[in-house]
């Protein structure tokens with residue numbers, strides 16, 4: 485039996501459970517330590533998974549004492565860059581940081597630099613790259629099963645950075661990591677809405693053009709029934725993809741929708757139902773991380789550069805709204821353009837009063853923030 489990788493987690497809240505479950509499912513990791521400001525959060529994880537890692541309320545102390553092989557960063561978005569940069573200084577072999585990669589493109593760039601400087605492999609938790617329906621869609625597109633892709637249509641909500649950084653990452657995954665060349669979009673922000681401590685817009689829409697010809701369209705907080713997945717229009721067919729299944733319509737399907745529910749590496753949709761995307765995604769993401777650390781694969785499909793590009797596409801929508809222009813990529817503005825618009829008085833909320841749509845995740849008397857770095 486090969487030696488297991490020693491994993492430690494910074495931020496033991498909701499999504500950390502997916503990281504822990506993913507690591508344990510692969511049987512290639514031991515969870516050696518958790519760090520959280522809340523002892524109750526850590527105790528809950530012990531109970532949920534029957535594990536007994538060492539608990540720390542100071543993540544730097546955890547890094548110093550445990551020297552883990554792999555570190556998960558599972559704090560809110562604003563903590564992703566400072567904690568990735570801090571963890572990288574202790575030179576683990578890999579860091580798996582949650583999405584959105586950071587709260588600004590500049591901060592995400594600093595994460596890439598810190599990991600390069602310390603020779604640390606960095607992956608971002610866009611775990612849907614590991615769903616078999618997404619991978620099948622990618623393969624069908626590459627095989628020209630629907631001809632040339634003209635449009636990927638998708639819907640999101642709860643702010644662009646949180647939900648739709650998964651969608652911008654999905655566009656690139658479906659298109660074999662083609663590069664986005666320009667973005668044009670607009671936002672509305674009448675209220676002082678935040679999501680996990682980060683400013684978000686009230687609604688948005690945008691078009692993303694890719695180098696190879698396809699374009700993608702997102703409607704965010706504009707329609708009620710949004711979902712992770714896409715309707716993909718090609719010159720010779722259509723694909724309708726969700727996190728569980730894929731439907732194909734082309735000449736070979738005889739003009740009818742052909743349904744595919746591909747099995748994952750660890751689970752099937754039949755076994756897990758709505759839990760499938762979470763459990764399969766996190767386990768397969770962890771498994772490829774172990775392969776990357778152990779040199780069995782050249783790279784990880786969620787590598788930092790991909791998370792960085794997904795974030796750039798989101799912030800390019802804000803920049804397009806700020807500058808009233810078609811934004812050429814790569815995005816050159818490194819601060820968060822939405823923060824800039826609000827703080828410069830360009831987009832003052834007309835119905836003032838800060839609120840956070842994820843405030844219910846906080847504990848005790850805390851209402852706005854969860855992170856002290």
Ligand SMILES: NC(=O)c1ccc[n+]([C@@H]2O[C@H](COP(=O)([O-])OP(=O)(O)OC[C@H]3O[C@@H](n4cnc5c(N)ncnc54)[C@H](O)[C@@H]3O)[C@@H](O)[C@H]2O)c1
Nearest residue numbers: 495496497498499519520521559560561582845854855856
């Ligand atoms: N990949 C996905 O599909 C997915 C799904 C849900 C959440 N997320 C991402 O995961 C991140 C966390 O979200 P969540 O829902 O788990 O939030 P959460 O509030 O449930 O958990 C965050 C935890 O971080 C802890 N924390 C804060 N500051 C800390 C510090 N200085 N040191 C150690 N711990 C600290 C908090 O006490 C809390 O327990 C977000 O960025 C979110 O976007 C990703």
